[in-house]
Amino acid sequence: MNMEIQAALDVADETDSFLQITDVIYAKESDEGYEALNDAEKTVFCIDGLLREMENGGFVQFIHHEVGALAEDTLEALERIKAKETHSLMNRLIDFFDDRRVPADEDERIEFFDQVESEYADEIAELDDRFYDSGENLVEMTLRFVSRNLKDFR
Numbered sequence: 001m002n003m004e005i006q007a008a009l010d011v012a013d014e015t016d017s018f019l020q021i022t023d024v025i026y027a028k029e030s031d032e033g034y035e036a037l038n039d040a041e042k043t044v045f046c047i048d049g050l051l052r053e054m055e056n057g058g059f060v061q062f063i064h065h066e067v068g069a070l071a072e073d074t075l076e077a078l079e080r081i082k083a084k085e086t087h088s089l090m091n092r093l094i095d096f097f098d099d100r101r102v103p104a105d106e107d108e109r110i111e112f113f114d115q116v117e118s119e120y121a122d123e124i125a126e127l128d129d130r131f132y133d134s135g136e137n138l139v140e141m142t143l144r145f146v147s148r149n150l151k152d153f154r
Contacts (some may be wrong), residue, residue, distance in 0.1 A: 040152035046077035058128035071102040081141040085134040
């Protein structure tokens with residue numbers, strides 16, 4: 001995997017580079033499961049999941065889909081890539097959950113968050129707006145993380 005990741009890092013276009021890296025990690029996750037990923041691989045997996053869901057509908061979309069069960073891991077991933085603003089937003093999102101525990105069960109997570117959303121729709125919309133306005137380039141930050149931690153991608 002390391003050679004594939006290095007080759008992807010050498011691609012000039014950062015989006016293409018990122019997509020090639022995520023393809024390698026998604027293949028491993030598909031073959032071996034999420035728990036088989038190490039922390040560096042989970043970082044890329046979680047950042048990619050966050051970006052995909054934010055592009056498709058914001059934090060509600062994130063929570064409503066499978067990646068929402070990885071909210072705590074995503075928070076850690078944001079810390080690893082040094083995305084301070086997005087980390088702060090994700091932290092606030094997790095605060096909506098009782099004892100900051102985001103349910104792993106999708107139905108339970110959606111049911112709970114739908115209640116939260118009906119009460120805090122403006123606050124959640126503000127989190128979305130702040131995410132889109134933050135100026136943090138999570139793709140670039142993730143690529144820098146991968147470059148610094150290349151040895152961890154096996």
